[in-house]
Amino acid sequence: MIIGSRDAGRAAEAAERAKGLVPDGDLRGLENAEATTAAEKVVVIAVPFASQASTLKGLSDVLREDQIVLDATVPLGPAIGGKPTTLVGVWQGSAAQQAQSLVPAGVKVVSGLHTLSADLLTDLDHDLAQDTLICGDRKADKAVVIELLSVIDGLRCVDAGRLEQSRIVEGLTPLLIGINIRNKAHAGIHITGLA
Numbered sequence: 001m002i003i004g005s006r007d008a009g010r011a012a013e014a015a016e017r018a019k020g021l022v023p024d025g026d027l028r029g030l031e032n033a034e035a036t037t038a039a040e041k042v043v044v045i046a047v048p049f050a051s052q053a054s055t056l057k058g059l060s061d062v063l064r065e066d067q068i069v070l071d072a073t074v075p076l077g078p079a080i081g082g083k084p085t086t087l088v089g090v091w092q093g094s095a096a097q098q099a100q101s102l103v104p105a106g107v108k109v110v111s112g113l114h115t116l117s118a119d120l121l122t123d124l125d126h127d128l129a130q131d132t133l134i135c136g137d138r139k140a141d142k143a144v145v146i147e148l149l150s151v152i153d154g155l156r157c158v159d160a161g162r163l164e165q166s167r168i169v170e171g172l173t174p175l176l177i178g179i180n181i182r183n184k185a186h187a188g189i190h191i192t193g194l195a
């Protein structure tokens with residue numbers, strides 16, 4: 001796994017921190033464009049909504065048609081000076097659809113990971129026991145992402161439909177942030193009744 005950053009030094013530090021948690025992991029850090037070039041298939045975008053567009057525009061020369069962008073961006077209120085418990089309306093419908101409008105033609109966007117707390121993901125002693133809702137226009141692209149995420153213990157991926165459904169999924173995050181603030185918790189989601 002390659003961790004990207006605007007700064008190669010910060011990327012290397014992040015990779016070292018991750019190695020502290022997963023000593024056997026094959027991890028390295030590179031500047032964002034170099035990380036994207038070196039990425040085999042899936043490029044994860046996890047930046048604040050306010051910088052999603054500039055980040056993707058900065059990668060437009062290096063993203064390839066054989067790559068899938070897994071976008072975890074949530075358009076939260078702070079992007080426009082608001083609260084993290086509010087969702088910002090996005091002209092394209094969702095952050096994921098904005099991402100699709102910004103990547104080069106042929107590059108497919110899949111969205112997911114919106115409701116997973118970073119604190120829980122980095123606490124490897126905690127049983128995650130959560131779902132993540134995956135949106136995308138092609139089943140084959142979602143299958144690649146779902147296979148990749150299957151390495152995360154306790155995480156179940158649920159296909160939530162086309163990319164346009166991401167508008168609804170992204171809206172769950174500010175809802176959960178409010179629930180978490182009121183309950184001092186790291187609540188996530190679990191869809192019941194599935195086989």
Ligand SMILES: NC(=O)c1ccc[n+]([C@@H]2O[C@H](COP(=O)([O-])OP(=O)(O)OC[C@H]3O[C@@H](n4cnc5c(N)ncnc54)[C@H](OP(=O)(O)O)[C@@H]3O)[C@@H](O)[C@H]2O)c1
Nearest residue numbers: 005006010046047048049051072073074114115116117118
């Ligand atoms: N944190 C969570 O628990 C969580 C859960 C679900 C979804 N999300 C979503 O995932 C995204 C990232 O969340 P986060 O909490 O990881 O955010 P973050 O820590 O504020 O930012 C993640 C990284 O984005 C880069 N970045 C920050 N400002 C930037 C800018 N102006 N331009 C370009 N890159 C910038 C930084 O990397 P460098 O400085 O190294 O370039 C930073 O380390 C958000 O859209 C958030 O809503 C977060």
